[in-house]
Amino acid sequence: MSGSEPAGAGGPTRRHAAAALSLTARAAPGALASYLALTLVAGSLPVAAAWLTTLLLDELVAAPASWRSLLMLAAGLAAVGVAASATPHLSQYLRAELERKAGVLAQDRLFGAVERFTGLARFEDPAFLDRLRLAQGAGGTAPNQAVDGVLGGVRAAVTILGFLGSLLLLGPLMAALVLASGLPVLAAEVALSRRRARVLWDVGPIERREFFYGDLLAGVAAAKEIRLFGTGPFLRRRMLAERRSANAAKRAVDRREALTQSLLGVLAAAVAGGGLVWAVAEARAGTLTVGGLAMFVAAVGGVQGALATLAGEIARSYQALLLFDHFLAVTAAGPDLPVAPRPRPPGALRHGIELRDVWFRYSEAHPYVLRGVSVFVPRGSSLALVGLNGAGKSTLVKLLCRFYDPTRGAILWDGTDIRLLDPGELRRRIGAVFQDYMRYDMTAADNIGLGDLDALGDRGRIETAAARAGIHEKLAALPRGYDTLLSRMFFMETGKDDPETGVELSGGQWQRLALARALLREGPDLMILDEPSAGLDAVAEHEAHTSLRRHREGRTSLLISHRLGAVREADTIVVLAGGSVVEQGDHAALMAARGAYARLFTLQAAGYRGEGEPDPALDGGR
Numbered sequence: 001m002s003g004s005e006p007a008g009a010g011g012p013t014r015r016h017a018a019a020a021l022s023l024t025a026r027a028a029p030g031a032l033a034s035y036l037a038l039t040l041v042a043g044s045l046p047v048a049a050a051w052l053t054t055l056l057l058d059e060l061v062a063a064p065a066s067w068r069s070l071l072m073l074a075a076g077l078a079a080v081g082v083a084a085s086a087t088p089h090l091s092q093y094l095r096a097e098l099e100r101k102a103g104v105l106a107q108d109r110l111f112g113a114v115e116r117f118t119g120l121a122r123f124e125d126p127a128f129l130d131r132l133r134l135a136q137g138a139g140g141t142a143p144n145q146a147v148d149g150v151l152g153g154v155r156a157a158v159t160i161l162g163f164l165g166s167l168l169l170l171g172p173l174m175a176a177l178v179l180a181s182g183l184p185v186l187a188a189e190v191a192l193s194r195r196r197a198r199v200l201w202d203v204g205p206i207e208r209r210e211f212f213y214g215d216l217l218a219g220v221a222a223a224k225e226i227r228l229f230g231t232g233p234f235l236r237r238r239m240l241a242e243r244r245s246a247n248a249a250k251r252a253v254d255r256r257e258a259l260t261q262s263l264l265g266v267l268a269a270a271v272a273g274g275g276l277v278w279a280v281a282e283a284r285a286g287t288l289t290v291g292g293l294a295m296f297v298a299a300v301g302g303v304q305g306a307l308a309t310l311a312g313e314i315a316r317s318y319q320a321l322l323l324f325d326h327f328l329a330v331t332a333a334g335p336d337l338p339v340a341p342r343p344r345p346p347g348a349l350r351h352g353i354e355l356r357d358v359w360f361r362y363s364e365a366h367p368y369v370l371r372g373v374s375v376f377v378p379r380g381s382s383l384a385l386v387g388l389n390g391a392g393k394s395t396l397v398k399l400l401c402r403f404y405d406p407t408r409g410a411i412l413w414d415g416t417d418i419r420l421l422d423p424g425e426l427r428r429r430i431g432a433v434f435q436d437y438m439r440y441d442m443t444a445a446d447n448i449g450l451g452d453l454d455a456l457g458d459r460g461r462i463e464t465a466a467a468r469a470g471i472h473e474k475l476a477a478l479p480r481g482y483d484t485l486l487s488r489m490f491f492m493e494t495g496k497d498d499p500e501t502g503v504e505l506s507g508g509q510w511q512r513l514a515l516a517r518a519l520l521r522e523g524p525d526l527m528i529l530d531e532p533s534a535g536l537d538a539v540a541e542h543e544a545h546t547s548l549r550r551h552r553e554g555r556t557s558l559l560i561s562h563r564l565g566a567v568r569e570a571d572t573i574v575v576l577a578g579g580s581v582v583e584q585g586d587h588a589a590l591m592a593a594r595g596a597y598a599r600l601f602t603l604q605a606a607g608y609r610g611e612g613e614p615d616p617a618l619d620g621g622r
């Protein structure tokens with residue numbers, strides 16, 4: 001299996017169990033203490049019942065039987081019965097309460113840890129993503145299952161000790177035999193649980209692939225293509241093949257389990273049967289009372305049952321702890337980007353941003369995407385990045401936001417390496433529309449307000465940003481205006497009776513919304529626009545660029561666009577090819593140089609004009 005296999009070869013350790021227990025104890029100390037107390041009571045009830053029965057039977061056959069004693073013993077038995085019938089329900093409630101509370105704390109810890117990853121690399125590491133998914137599933141339930149398993153084990157141990165003590169009083173040999181017949185059950189169950197946990201881990205990726213195909217088939221994202229290309233049956237076959245292969249692995253372990261448990265069951269029954277013959281012989285000879293015989297029968301059944309329970313609980317805890325290992329690994333993961341000893345907040349940009357001989361590759365296994373890029377963006381100027389697909393433009397933007405660190409070289413904010421700055425503060429000084437912007441299944445106002453949480457409740461600012469992005473009229477005209485939910489997946493709390501309140505926007509409208517989100521942040525020192533108009537129609541694009549130009553005025557900005565008409569106004573245009581800067585200058589200079597930019601520009605202009613028409617671009621640029 002991959003390097004992210006849980007808990008090492010030795011399986012979960014005491015450290016895992018202690019962490020699970022401490023998480024549960026912190027989440028719900030009262031419920032845990034009550035659960036523990038109830039567990040101890042529940043464990044001793046069968047022993048108490050057996051002893052009371054023994055005493056009752058012996059009292060009955062004694063002559064003369066004392067009424068008072070008989071009544072007391074019967075009342076005791078009745079009380080044990082009442083307790084035995086009430087404890088499971090109370091236990092179930094406490095267990096659910098523990099799970100709820102531990103679940104909240106675990107979720108909080110997990111997502112708190114995920115938030116602390118300042119970069120993006122972890123989210124692109126398949127092994128880490130696997131762990132994260134398992135941790136999400138395990139965080140809420142695994143600690144509780146583990147604790148439950150441990151407490152179940154404690155309950156079984158109390159029962160076993162109680163009965164073994166009783167058996168020792170009756171016949172030490174029998175006690176030893178019963179224990180010996182139970183121990184193989186325990187050993188076999190633990191071995192089986194290891195095997196089961198390993199199978200679960202092994203089939204994990206298979207099941208995730210199955211879910212992936214299931215999601216594709218059942219979700220809206222792929223619905224169009226599946227129907228158009230007719231890939232439904234193909235994807236379904238793949239999904240079922242994954243399911244069958246997971247089933248085959250589980251079936252093998254189930255068979256082994258059934259066989260082992262049947263053999264052990266036969267062994268246990270043989271010991272119990274032999275013991276019974278011995279006990280009857282002893283009773284006939286008068287060395288064992290009737291009560292003693294009853295106690296013997298109860299003790300043999302009780303010990304064997306409790307040993308099987310103990311084994312089952314150990315197996316359950318083991319599996320839960322294996323999953324919990326993922327949770328621990330994620331929550332204990334260190335920072336994904338090096339942290340400066342005393343990170344400083346960046347001041348307002350005064351001079352400019354410099355990329356100094358920046359080299360970058362996504363990992364050692366990947367080729368270099370940026371190769372020695374050196375660019376200076378003076379404060380207040382606009383820089384446009386131009387280049388073919390895959391040239392490294394968006395990568396450069398990600399480095400500027402410090403989602404990754406350069407492999408070599410540095411990015412300087414007013415002369416200070418951004419690695420020495422507080423990443424959160426740095427990002428607060430940057431406004432950005434990413435190429436792959438988000439569409440939040442939230443209201444229109446929320447979709448814009450997420451750009452600056454301080455403005456989330458400030459409708460005036462939100463509307464101004466929307467107006468700048470050219471989407472105000474559209475949003476104001478929605479059924480509930482800015483409070484309209486932009487999703488067909490959910491419906492609003494207030495609109496439960498009218499689930500049709502959700503509205504879906506067009507691609508270009510979503511893009512304007514993303515633009516409005518970026519424009520909400522007041523006066524960012526650096527404005528990054530990565531393909532801000534790719535989905536817009538010609539009129540909208542023109543409007544957006546006029547508005548953006550106005551918004552960018554006097555502000556440091558970086559614009560990426562494949563539509564070269566949109567970048568010609570930039571103070572500096574940098575042409576990236578193969579991760580290196582091949583040209584830089586303003587539009588006129590680059591057109592005059594007749595290099596890569598001029599070729600691209602001319603090609604696009606010819607496309608718009610049609611063949612044979614005059615080429616104004618080649619006649620001098622602006």
Ligand SMILES: Nc1ncnc2c1ncn2[C@@H]1O[C@H](COP(=O)(O)OP(=O)(O)OP(=O)(O)O)[C@@H](O)[C@H]1O
Nearest residue numbers: 124362366369387388389390391392393394395396
């Ligand atoms: N997360 C990633 N992990 C590995 N490689 C990546 C990742 N993101 C991008 N790349 C690779 O880096 C190269 C540059 O990608 P980038 O997105 O920066 O190009 P771009 O110039 O913005 O392209 P486009 O014009 O298509 O948007 C590409 O070869 C791409 O495959």
